[in-house]
Amino acid sequence: MRTAADFNQFYEVADPWKIGQASFRDRVYRRLLRGMVHGRTVLELGCGEGHLTEVVFDEARTVTGIDISNVAIERAKARNLSNARFENSDFLRTSFEGYDLIVALECIYYLSPDEQEEFFAKIVREHTGRLILSAPIIGENKFRRYFTHDQLIATFARHGMTVAKFHNLNISRRDLPTTAAAIAVRIAPALLDWMPEPLIYQRLYMIRIM
Numbered sequence: 001m002r003t004a005a006d007f008n009q010f011y012e013v014a015d016p017w018k019i020g021q022a023s024f025r026d027r028v029y030r031r032l033l034r035g036m037v038h039g040r041t042v043l044e045l046g047c048g049e050g051h052l053t054e055v056v057f058d059e060a061r062t063v064t065g066i067d068i069s070n071v072a073i074e075r076a077k078a079r080n081l082s083n084a085r086f087e088n089s090d091f092l093r094t095s096f097e098g099y100d101l102i103v104a105l106e107c108i109y110y111l112s113p114d115e116q117e118e119f120f121a122k123i124v125r126e127h128t129g130r131l132i133l134s135a136p137i138i139g140e141n142k143f144r145r146y147f148t149h150d151q152l153i154a155t156f157a158r159h160g161m162t163v164a165k166f167h168n169l170n171i172s173r174r175d176l177p178t179t180a181a182a183i184a185v186r187i188a189p190a191l192l193d194w195m196p197e198p199l200i201y202q203r204l205y206m207i208r209i210m
């Protein structure tokens with residue numbers, strides 16, 4: 001696992017992943033998640049500086065945002081969001097009990113394969129309800145090993161989780177046709193779910209845990 005010090009190094013600059021500038025990403029997440037979180041109690045794992053807490057989870061009854069970086073958490077707290085509280089903690093050491101919904105957006109691939117197993121086992125042990133998880137499904141790139149769709153589905157099944165739905169989040173731009181596809185989905189985000197799997201960079205999974 002990457003440590004708090006590793007992530008604090010990323011957060012030496014504000015918004016290291018330029019999340020605040022990714023308006024299309026906000027639009028897609030809002031379209032998929034806002035209705036689902038309305039009036040619910042949400043645990044947001046790896047919340048970073050609280051950008052999605054503010055723009056996607058604003059209609060949740062309450063949001064508890066957890067991040068391993070104390071620097072990110074201080075920035076999240078400075079947003080003064082009326083429905084949110086933020087905690088500096090490793091989410092593998094945080095209780096998952098008592099929430100309607102747990103969201104883990106673009107953060108579990110920082111865990112080692114063993115820690116990912118620990119994460120899913122902990123979710124099943126401590127949470128009943130929905131888990132929303134997003135991650136790259138491109139397999140591997142020069143930075144790290146992510147997931148494939150089939151690997152994720154096998155992992156969910158191994159832990160007895162049921163995938164209710166999944167949605168594509170964005171296109172993996174590599175050449176002219178994938179760039180054209182990326183432009184098309186910007187104009188009409190509803191097209192995303194019609195795009196074939198080899199074109200997809202990240203996918204969002206809505207999982208039921210009994």
Ligand SMILES: C[S@@+](CC[C@H](N)C(=O)[O-])C[C@H]1O[C@@H](n2cnc3c(N)ncnc32)[C@H](O)[C@@H]1O
Nearest residue numbers: 007046047048067068069090091105106107110
């Ligand atoms: C790429 S950022 C994504 C932030 C936010 N979820 C989003 O999508 O805008 C990943 C975040 O996960 C946090 N993170 C990674 N591993 C963690 C862990 N074990 N416990 C808590 N936070 C963690 C990092 O500090 C970082 O803020």
